[in-house]
Amino acid sequence: MRTILVTGIRGQLGAEVGEILSPLGEIIGVGREKLDLAKPEQIREAITQIKPHIIINCGAYTGVDKAESESDLAYQINGVAPTVLAQEAEKLGATLVHISTDYVFDGTKNTPYLETDPTHPRGVYGKSKVAGEEGIGQTGAKYYILRTAWVYGTQGKGNFVKTMLQLGREKEELGVVMDQVGTPTWTQDIAKAIASLLQQDTPRGTYHFTNSGVTSWYDFAVAIFEEALLLGLPLQVKRVVPITTSEYPTPARRPAYSVLDTRKLGAVLGEYPPHWRVSLRKMLEEGV
Numbered sequence: 001m002r003t004i005l006v007t008g009i010r011g012q013l014g015a016e017v018g019e020i021l022s023p024l025g026e027i028i029g030v031g032r033e034k035l036d037l038a039k040p041e042q043i044r045e046a047i048t049q050i051k052p053h054i055i056i057n058c059g060a061y062t063g064v065d066k067a068e069s070e071s072d073l074a075y076q077i078n079g080v081a082p083t084v085l086a087q088e089a090e091k092l093g094a095t096l097v098h099i100s101t102d103y104v105f106d107g108t109k110n111t112p113y114l115e116t117d118p119t120h121p122r123g124v125y126g127k128s129k130v131a132g133e134e135g136i137g138q139t140g141a142k143y144y145i146l147r148t149a150w151v152y153g154t155q156g157k158g159n160f161v162k163t164m165l166q167l168g169r170e171k172e173e174l175g176v177v178m179d180q181v182g183t184p185t186w187t188q189d190i191a192k193a194i195a196s197l198l199q200q201d202t203p204r205g206t207y208h209f210t211n212s213g214v215t216s217w218y219d220f221a222v223a224i225f226e227e228a229l230l231l232g233l234p235l236q237v238k239r240v241v242p243i244t245t246s247e248y249p250t251p252a253r254r255p256a257y258s259v260l261d262t263r264k265l266g267a268v269l270g271e272y273p274p275h276w277r278v279s280l281r282k283m284l285e286e287g288v
């Protein structure tokens with residue numbers, strides 16, 4: 001039986017990956033207390049002990065705004081740790097699946113980003129994720145870097161869907177940014193794509209995976225409320241107001257256009273991801 005080490009097991013993606021990949025092997029899910037990604041020696045020791053066949057790195061420094069003032073820690077967790085994981089995977093002949101982000105791009109394109117497009121992150125979080133990708137690429141490990149975007153799911157501490165539902169229960173009017181577009185992506189779909197990728201003899205490299213379609217944060221919020229109302233969830237919200245990014249300043253700049261082209265992975269897996277709204281509906285039906 002294969003041993004599958006999943007880091008960030010209590011994060012929204014890690015928890016889902018731990019469940020969905022359990023038919024593929026013995027899952028060893030670790031959180032920060034067992035494997036602190038900020039401590040390279042601890043990573044090396046844990047991997048030497050566990051000897052996994054597959055490592056799925058769902059742990060990350062995900063505070064996009066906080067990273068602007070904690071750049072050393074962000075680089076340690078998002079840049080150094082994935083590199084160390086890849087070095088250890090190479091020693092064992094293990095496969096590494098690492099999760100990266102649309103924020104490696106600057107968002108100035110207006111057609112979906114390809115895996116071959118040059119990276120040009122706008123903030124520390126994106127830069128630290130690029131460092132991780134580059135570190136992994138310099139090893140000889142069998143690796144998959146899966147870039148995804150706008151992630152939400154039922155598990156973990158929080159995400160845009162949970163925040164909107166919370167605000168929608170409390171407020172009658174909400175302003176949501178309408179000039180940033182991307183593709184909301186359900187953790188369950190990402191976990192299933194990872195399972196398919198591992199079950200097929202997928203060539204190592206970087207792949208984009210998101211749900212299909214394009215939307216803005218504003219339209220995503222409206223869709224969340226429409227779907228929630230159809231399910232009978234109690235909401236106070238009566239009006240969602242489209243606002244611009246400049247009306248909602250944040251410490252980190254975000255890409256205006258962060259749609260990823262997913263055709264490379266689709267061609268390998270022989271199937272394309274569900275539309276974001278279909279997945280949103282399913283996620284809300286499961287309960288948040």
Ligand SMILES: NC(=O)c1ccc[n+]([C@@H]2O[C@H](COP(=O)([O-])OP(=O)(O)OC[C@H]3O[C@@H](n4cnc5c(N)ncnc54)[C@H](OP(=O)(O)O)[C@@H]3O)[C@@H](O)[C@H]2O)c1
Pocket residue numbers: 007008009010011012013014031032033035036037038057058059060061062077099100101102148149150151152156157158
């Ligand atoms: N969320 C998004 O919209 C999005 C978009 C694109 C890509 N991604 C990528 O997708 C992956 C999964 O993200 P997610 O949304 O599931 O994030 P998440 O819910 O924030 O989970 C990240 C996990 O990493 C853990 N972690 C943080 N620092 C750690 C450390 N020093 N040692 C060990 N574990 C640590 C966290 O543990 P604690 O709970 O203890 O902090 C948390 O369980 C990440 O690589 C992220 O960059 C996310």
